[in-house]
Amino acid sequence: MRQQLSAFFASRWGIILAGVVIGLLAALLPKLGNPPNMGVCVACFERDIAGAFGLHRAAVVQYLRPEIPAFVLGSLAAALLFGEFRARAGSAPLVRFFLGVFAMIGALVFLGCPWRAILRLAGGDWNAIIGIAGLTLGVGIGGAFIKQGFSLGRSRETFKIAGGLMPALMVGILLLALAQPAFILISEKGPGSLHAPILISLAVGLLIGFLAQRTRFCTMGAIRDFVLIRDTHLLLGLLAMIVTAFLANLALGQFKPGFEAQAIAHSSHLWNFLGMVLAGLCFALAGGCPGRQLFLTGEGDTDSGVFVLGMIVGAGFAHNWLLAAAPDKLAEGVLTVGGPGLNGQVAVGIGLVFCLVLGFAMRERFE
Amino acid sequence: MPFDRELDVRGLRCPLPILRAKKALADMSSGQVLHILATDPASLQDFTAFARQTGNTLLENRQDGDLFEFLVQRK
Numbered sequence: 001m002r003q004q005l006s007a008f009f010a011s012r013w014g015i016i017l018a019g020v021v022i023g024l025l026a027a028l029l030p031k032l033g034n035p036p037n038m039g040v041c042v043a044c045f046e047r048d049i050a051g052a053f054g055l056h057r058a059a060v061v062q063y064l065r066p067e068i069p070a071f072v073l074g075s076l077a078a079a080l081l082f083g084e085f086r087a088r089a090g091s092a093p094l095v096r097f098f099l100g101v102f103a104m105i106g107a108l109v110f111l112g113c114p115w116r117a118i119l120r121l122a123g124g125d126w127n128a129i130i131g132i133a134g135l136t137l138g139v140g141i142g143g144a145f146i147k148q149g150f151s152l153g154r155s156r157e158t159f160k161i162a163g164g165l166m167p168a169l170m171v172g173i174l175l176l177a178l179a180q181p182a183f184i185l186i187s188e189k190g191p192g193s194l195h196a197p198i199l200i201s202l203a204v205g206l207l208i209g210f211l212a213q214r215t216r217f218c219t220m221g222a223i224r225d226f227v228l229i230r231d232t233h234l235l236l237g238l239l240a241m242i243v244t245a246f247l248a249n250l251a252l253g254q255f256k257p258g259f260e261a262q263a264i265a266h267s268s269h270l271w272n273f274l275g276m277v278l279a280g281l282c283f284a285l286a287g288g289c290p291g292r293q294l295f296l297t298g299e300g301d302t303d304s305g306v307f308v309l310g311m312i313v314g315a316g317f318a319h320n321w322l323l324a325a326a327p328d329k330l331a332e333g334v335l336t337v338g339g340p341g342l343n344g345q346v347a348v349g350i351g352l353v354f355c356l357v358l359g360f361a362m363r364e365r366f367e
Numbered sequence: 368m369p370f371d372r373e374l375d376v377r378g379l380r381c382p383l384p385i386l387r388a389k390k391a392l393a394d395m396s397s398g399q400v401l402h403i404l405a406t407d408p409a410s411l412q413d414f415t416a417f418a419r420q421t422g423n424t425l426l427e428n429r430q431d432g433d434l435f436e437f438l439v440q441r442k
Contacts, residue, residue: 010412154378
């Protein structure tokens with residue numbers, strides 16, 4: 001039975017099922033209370049968690065999102081059930097930390113990770129097309145570096161307890177989300193105040209984590225594998241997610257086509273593009289989109305755990321130093337186009353230089 | 368089974384094992400066999416798809432705990 005299930009999840013229908021389930025649930029969550037076009041956004045939700053811990057002072061984006069720990073714990077359950085939990089470490093953790101920091105900065109200049117880019121597109125936000133174009137270029141550049149021998153080095157087996165550290169942290173976050181002690185900050189207005197009931201978010205996260213671990217669902221990997229080796233396996237999952245989320249948004253009345261004044265988005269095209277170039281490049285060099293990094297963490301990969309921590313710390317800097325973009329504003333019929341300020345623009349430039357230097361400097365010679 | 372060349376990609380994650388196998392096979396002659404050692408849990412799925420797409424033959428695959436071994440014959 002376990003072998004048959006494994007074979008199904010590894011098949012084309014397995015990855016398509018994962019895409020359909022993620023697309024459907026991500027479209028449903030805003031109906032149940034999550035922010036618009038943000039049913040599931042790994043970067044946004046990690047940013048909200050950083051805010052809830054007081055790592056940044058943006059009062060409108062502070063909430064302990066249960067979906068993030070649930071992704072890790074769903075993946076952990078799948079890995080344990082199918083005998084794939086392997087504690088590993090030692091593949092350039094500090095470099096991964098900084099890649100996580102810059103990935104978050106890029107994502108917050110666009111206002112979303114690849115998952116949200118897909119959901120924004122499926123909700124009619126055409127700015128997402130520009131973001132996805134940037135993401136594709138970033139992943140393409142990362143893929144070119146990988147083809148030229150870029151590597152973060154080999155990981156090695158480590159103590160099981162080390163692999164369990166991040167899942168344990170996630171259990172702690174869940175307990176805090178349930179207990180809501182006074183030192184955990186919660187937004188009273190803005191996106192952080194919008195959330196689905198906690199048990200529904202938890203169940204959705206666990207299911208997605210389980211399915212994604214079994215199928216290796218990865219939005220960045222979908223583009224990378226197609227660019228590098230013309231493999232369309234992961235791409236099928238990505239397409240299934242877009243189509244399902246689009247149909248679900250249509251059915252739920254959440255499809256609102258256009259560029260301007262979209263929910264929690266800006267129409268500063270250059271920075272939508274460059275933000276996602278940076279994020280895509282970071283994800284490609286680190287070997288997975290932000291969702292995949294969480295699922296790998298659940299499998300015992302401590303290096304991915306360091307990347308996740310880098311993203312959370314990056315969110316703190318992004319808001320404290322005003323690097324994150326502001327959304328478009330529409331007041332009394334007058335549109336004010338949002339986007340990043342000078343700080344954010346400089347940070348994207350520094351991030352791109354950082355990634356390019358890494359890409360050239362960390363190339364292994366191999367036979 | 369005898370092989371002509373060995374490739375150790377233990378500790379490397381997708382897509383590096385595939386890319387290195389591709390490069391190693393490109394340097395080999397038709398009919399020669401590459402022995403690959405890997406630890407990525409997705410290796411079996413990846414090398415099966417790789418063989419199907421490239422026309423090389425996956426002669427054998429074995430799993431011993433965390434270690435995966437593959438024999439791929441160059442087309």
